[in-house]
């Protein structure tokens with residue numbers, strides 16, 4: 001069953017009276033349980049696409065259906081609840097509130113959601129559990145500006161998972177990380193995916209994309225090609241997956 005269906009999606013920005021058609025009739029679906037990477041040159045519209053299909057930003061034309069529901073037809077409250085309860089977000093700018101601790105930032109979506117019947121104490125325990133799993137429990141009480149980029153990114157993953165979303169959207173989740181932290185973050189994301197969470201992420205990194213089930217390559221606001229890699233099972237497949245993906249990307253002018 002598909003969780004996301006995108007039909008003839010267009011997104012136009014108007015800057016200084018000049019029209020910039022960033023997304024031009026984009027069509028695709030994402031099935032439940034997939035882990036899709038979006039790749040493409042800088043400025044090709046990857047972040048714009050992620051924002052448009054996750055309801056972060058309005059669209060100019062076309063339709064985006066999440067779980068069969070047209071997001072453009074939802075009221076503001078319904079859309080906000082959908083985003084809070086069923087979607088998780090890991091974004092480039094890593095929006096975290098500066099006057100809260102790391103743990104308080106992580107549990108904020110759960111505190112705001114009406115999906116749970118837990119007490120604050122139970123939510124805190126769950127937040128700590130996620131932090132322990134991602135190896136950052138030591139920084140639970142730190143302020144946001146007292147942690148490293150890699151720790152902050154892992155905190156973002158904890159936050160994106162706190163409401164058990166059906167789907168996680170991530171814009172370059174490993175973009176600011178070194179190889180080791182990047183591998184660790186990807187290990188967590190693939191684990192989540194294996195547990196059933198659908199994931200859509202933007203990346204410039206072939207090693208990151210090679211762990212996904214499918215790669216979409218975007219050029220100038222159009223999907224230029226798609227490559228199916230199947231499920232990533234273990235590290236022994238990596239070399240072959242990377243090689244195959246690299247060859248395909250080179251053919252597309254990567």
Ligand SMILES: Nc1ncnc2c1ncn2[C@@H]1O[C@H](COP(=O)(O)OP(=O)(O)OP(=O)(O)O)[C@@H](O)[C@H]1O
Nearest residue numbers: 013014015020022041042043044045046047048049
């Ligand atoms: N809020 C905005 N207002 C106006 N134009 C925008 C806005 N956001 C993006 N754009 C324009 O849309 C185009 C695509 O930008 P986008 O950020 O989606 O690219 P990208 O593929 O994510 O690039 P990168 O790999 O560098 O992150 C660019 O020409 C950009 O200038």
Ligand SMILES: [Mg+2]
Nearest residue numbers: 046047048171
């Ligand atoms: Mg971007």
